[in-house]
Amino acid sequence: MSYRVLVSDKLAPEGLEILASRKDLELHDRPGLSAEELLEIIPEFDGLVIRSGTRVTAEVIAAATRLKVIGRAGIGVDNVDVPAATRRGIVVMNTPGGNNTTTAEHTISLLLSLARHIPQAYASLTNGKWERSKFTGIEVAGKTLGVIGLGNIGRIVADRGAGLSMKVIAYDPFVTPETMPLDAELVSLDDLYARADFVTVHVPMTNDTRGLIGTEAISKMKPGVRIINCARGGIVDESALAEGIRSGKVAGAALDVFVEEPPLGNPLLEMPEVIATPHLGASTGEAQVNVAIAIAEQVSHYLETGAITAAINMPALTSEQREVLGPYLELGERLGSLASQLAANEKGAGAGTPVKVGIEYRGDAADLGTKTLTAAILRGLLRPILGDDLNYVSAPAVARERGIDVEEIHSSKRSDFRNRVSVKVEFAGGSRHDVAGAVFASRFGRIVKINDFYLEAVPEGIILMLQNRDVPGVVGKVGTLLGVNGVNIARLELASDGDSEMAVSLFHVDD
Incomplete structure (x- = not known):
């Protein structure tokens, strides 16, 4: 099978040579395309290689009906709509370290x-x-x-x-x-x-x-x-x-x-x-060659074998592994993000700086590729501050550089669920947060624990989380307030803690 690859920004000849030499790839080198021209021809391509000049918007991704991978020769991906690509199952890769x-x-x-x-x-x-x-x-x-x-x-x-x-x-x-x-x-x-x-x-x-x-x-x-x-x-x-x-x-x-x-x-x-200067930070011959070779190899390997390297939105996996692990990876990243956001609401020096992460895999989850799952959790935990450039490859390395103690525990014993992933994070400011999730029917991720509260929440979309005293009328007042301001509630999950007389509510609201 032949894959068509479009290069829409200027790429070093060494990178073009790699793409042109692959027998299963058909290279189209078209630097300098206008937004309209890109939108017109993108449906014809399986791979897209860019630098900072091309803007890959949600509109472009919607039109890219064949597109499987976007390769960024460089680090920053702020010119790519990564969430839109992720929703379409398009892998977004970068070349960390090249410049x-x-x-x-x-x-x-x-x-x-x-x-x-x-x-x-x-x-x-x-x-x-x-x-x-x-x-x-x-x-x-x-x-x-x-x-x-x-x-x-x-x-x-x-x-x-x-x-x-x-x-x-x-x-x-x-x-x-x-x-x-x-x-x-x-x-x-x-x-x-x-x-x-x-x-x-x-x-x-x-x-x-x-x-x-x-x-x-x-x-x-x-x-x-x-x-x-x-x-x-x-x-x-x-x-x-x-x-x-x-x-x-x-x-x-x-x-x-x-x-x-x-x-x-x-x-x-x-x-x-x-x-x-006109955005010359990465503009040396050495850097251009480094990132061109790296992205050409990464895109080629993915299209030819399904192997993923340095992806922003997906881990380094074969296609078969990705199908099994996908729901767990998505759940893990959202558990890490939830822990980070819980700490972000606190005051004081180091409140949002994680220093220790304990991850427990139980039941079926313990038999999976937990190294990759841990990378997903760390990406979710660190991304709110470090940004979308952080990927599954770099997240564990960044955690080590920052002295974050990461510990994994594996147990074949099942708890209330066939599988369970627990994430306990200690922060430099002294706070601790404990979140857990499970995957139902091998496909559907759910949050089942937020600190002392047990629930079954869908970790999707925009969620307004409220912690309050467990007294009558709170949910109704919040619902009324949202309604008055034109905000629709799509889903609602509740949990209470009898010991502290507190409750937590998760309001899923429409975009």
Whole structure:
């Protein structure tokens, strides 16, 4: 059987050669397609290979009736509607690690260029001017570098900053002082803002990080701070940054990414305090070859054998294993996400930082591939902060890097169900949460325990969870409130705890 693969962004020749050499693949190299052209031809293809230029929207996925896999040559998948792809059973792959060093080095390049006004001085010189005094810069040695996010790229940036004799401070909610692998000081976000001379962000784009560097954050920073963003456009609020520069609070900014790319008419580009590059963080020959080869191999292997590598939305499994494990993986990821969300509602330092995870597999679940199930649980637990870039391959590694103690217990004894997966998480803030689930009829996942409450809840869609005193009238009042505001309740599950006289209600509401 022949599979048709579309490459819609420019890919290094080494990657194209791999795809073209596979006898079961038919390669179509069409970089630069418009959105309309992609929508028109996508029904003809089984595989799609992209970089950051192609936007794979829900509309594109709906039209892609043959599509089986989307391969992103790079890390970020914010240009792919991953939930829409998952609903269609389309595997979304990325290439984690292929451009970490490249992006970190670009960050340091921008930092030094910002400190010494190198782009502005070059432009002045090529215009026939000799303005030495105008471009007096600052030394970076002895200055404080604030790194937000200690993932792979953030750690390299911190290491390079220390090599420049900078004082490195860092914020990452999933790193504790005991697991800090760098010669850096772990601080709170507010402390980082107050102390850093340079602030650089290295976090994924999530609902929590969108606009992270905004008006409030800038108001907490030192006068004369310099801000660098090589992560994702929108993490730095562009309007707030422009106002910070106009007010004199921000001495300068270096940007490689923007909300809209290309950033035509962006007022930041008209400010002499701003230097910018056109999303070049991963643009080195070495990085382009690395990610091109990796994604070509991954897409080829999946189409030819069903083998999955570095998938965002599915584990590394054969097609037969995936059919059996699928319901358990979905349940496990949602159990992890539930535990994370329960902790996110709490206050205090480290409230949402997991330090220990205990997973118990009982009955039929203990006989399955629990290594993969544990990866699914960890992805669900860590994804609310680390974002959708985290996959089944990287989640266990990230947990180890952050010193999270993960323990598995297997038992062939059945409890109230043929199978049962229990997840107990301890957080740095001192809280503990215990959730459990089961798969019915080998297909249907259910949440059967939330802390002290036993129930049978469907973990799908949008759920409003309410914990309250077990007294008459609460459910009715909530239902009335939702109804008045035009919110329809699709399903409702209730549970009570006689000992504490408390109850929990799960309201499933329509989109």
